[in-house]
Amino acid sequence: MPLQVLATLAGSSVDARDAAVEVSGITLDSRLVAPGDLYVALPGQRHHGATFGAAAAEAGAVAVLTDPAGLDLATRAGLPVLVADAVRAVMAQVAAEVYGRPAERLTMFGITGTNGKTTTSFLLDAALRAAGHRTGNVGTIGFLLDGRPLDAARTTVTTPESPELQALLAHLAEAGADAVVMEVSSHALVLGRVDAIDFDVAAFTNFGRDHLDFHGDEESYFAAKAQLFTPARTRRVVLNLDDPRGRQLLAQVRRTSELEVRTVSLLDDGADYRACSTRLLPDGETAVVAIAGGREVTFTLRLPGDFNVRNALTALAMVELAGFDVTAAAAGLGGATVPGRMERVPMPAGAPAVVVDFAHTPQAVAAALRALHGRRCVVVLGCGGDRDPDKRAPMGAAAAADAAVVVVTDDNPRSEDPAAIREIVLRGARAEAGLRGARVIDGGDRRSAIRQALALAGPDDVVAVLGKGHETGQQVGAQVLPFADAAVVREEWDVLSREGPS
Structure with missing residues (x-):
């Protein structure tokens, strides 16, 4: 050039x-x-x-x-x-x-929201591939082509900076992708990372407290996400009506533009995409009968929780708005799994069930624990350092509201004192536990906390390890130390099994 x-x-x-x-x-x-x-x-x-x-x-x-x-x-x-x-x-x-304006050669799907971006992107990716498309996926987990990871370094957590992003899109287009699914963070919208992209379809999953260390307050955070749902950014939108901010966005879109809209809900019979029934299958999957695009569609999900049914409906609505085959796409949803998102850790006979999830906001913690279908739950929970400190106590409270035992530990403490972070989380958990009797423990470092949680759980219980999900490192000070929750769970269970009952 x-x-x-x-x-x-x-x-x-x-x-x-x-x-x-x-x-x-x-x-x-x-x-x-x-x-x-x-x-x-x-x-x-x-x-x-x-x-x-x-x-x-x-x-x-x-x-x-x-x-x-x-x-x-x-x-x-x-x-x-x-x-x-x-x-x-x-x-x-x-x-x-x-890089030759690669987004113009691709069908571009953008997903924003506080929680659910990654899961919805993986569901949409699986749905598009089932409908015959070659896909790129850009988000928190990494970069994928047709579901296979690309070996590429990254400089941001969710949405790449524009030079990296445009080069990636060019590579995906040259490799044969015809559609790209992208997580669009609030940082990306404020910092102009997606400024040169006109999305074909954009979706809103939900809104909760997060990233206020960057945005300052919730209204600024919401305004950042709302930028995606304007004619300058997209042509068609999918909105979650079960979230008050989703209804606010719907009113804004209808008042200020003529964007094509589809709505999603588990509660509102007037939504375009809604679940008629859900049924838990013996193998843990969920069978869903839904109204999608004006007709009845049946699909299964490996991912537990009502919020994942809503995520799947969002994916189908995006498929339909792009003009693709919804029925064929729905058949692909049952094969979708997401690293570190309600991920089941394989455990031997006699061990408690264990799930690992990225939940790192009060809303995500509550949703993850509700998805465990009423089983007695021991939760391992920490909060990151150098991030919004005001969400720490609410996260502890959210854990104590649903779990029998809350083991508070470290997440990525970064430059902060881990014990000081834990103390704030403990304060929130103990305040809620005083109302309903949950047990709250300072578990110390993350490995010790996981071991304590496993020791406190019976074979019919579930241990939920929250906060880091797919991450394979823990940032302590300036160092990133190897640490993968699922691997540590298996290691610590092996130690407990050898030691026998204490």
């Missing part, structure tokens, strides 16, 4: 001698620069990215895109410099241009 084309797109200028410089990639990490890249220098918490312009040039960068504050530093690198005020928005458009 000639640099002059990108300069025009950025609203910047470039010297005539540099106009024909060829740009073959784009990155905002100077450590990842490849020859031919445009290096994007953004302001950071400690340093401006333009500080690393010389390193980018040495690695093969052919130009720099930055904001006015980075101009002088970037110029010292000796490369052509493009300047833009709204550099993140420009970066998204430039990245799309460099």
Whole structure:
């Protein structure tokens, strides 16, 4: 791509001698620069990215895109410099241009919400493949093509930064995908990561307290998610009417635009997609009879809980709005499993049942425990450090509201004192336990807590290990230590089995 084309797109200028410089990639990490890249220098918490312009040039960068504050530093690198005020928005458009605007060659599905994004994306992915489509999946678990993981590094938790995202979409399109399912985080919407994408269908799962360390308050957090449901971002929307914010979005969409809408509910008979009946099967699956797209559809789910029935209905509504075969798609739902989302850990005879889930908000904790169908539950729960501290006590309370025993432990403490985080969670759990008699324990570190929970559970009980789900590491200080909940559960059960009753 000639640099002059990108300069025009950025609203910047470039010297005539540099106009024909060829740009073959784009990155905002100077450590990842490849020859031919445009290096994007953004302001950071400690340093401006333009500080690393010389390193980018040495690695093969052919130009720099930055904001006015980075101009002088970037110029010292000796490369052509493009300047833009709204550099993140420009970066998204430039990245799309460099990689041939791949989203325009794909059917793009975007899913946002506090909880349920990952599960809904996996259900939708399975449904689309059952309907004959080749799919890409972009989200918290990683990047997949037709259900198989791609070997790719990532720099964000959920939605990649726009240069990484556009390169990924180009790869998926070249590999034969015709549809991409993407989790769209509130951070991504605020930081312009998806600015160059016009989604074919966007869905809203639910809303609860989260990420207030970034957004400041719940209204700002909701406003960030609501950006997705506008004509500037999407053409069609699916909304959950069982959530008050879903009903608020429906009113906003109908008042301000003519977007095509489908509604989903387990409670509202007027919704477009609704469950007529659900029945738990002997093997733990759920059989669902639903109204979908104006006709009756039957499917099964391996994933427990009413919220997963709603997630499945959301996936089917997205399929229909895209103009694809809903009946064929429904047949694929029963094969969907999601790493770390109500994931059953294989256990030997005589052991309690164990599930691992990513639940890390009060709403998600409550929903996960309700999905365990009334079994006596021992829950292992922690909260992350350097994140919204005001959700910690409510998470403890949510666990104590449904569990017989709450073992409070560490999640990813990061730079905070783990014991101080646990104390806040314990406070919330004990306040709720005082009302209903649940037992609350400070389990200490996560491995010890898992071992205590297993020891306290009988063969007819269920142990729910919440908070980290699919994660395979635990961040303590600056280190990320190997730690996978499911693996530790099996290791600690083996230790308990060898030791016998205490």
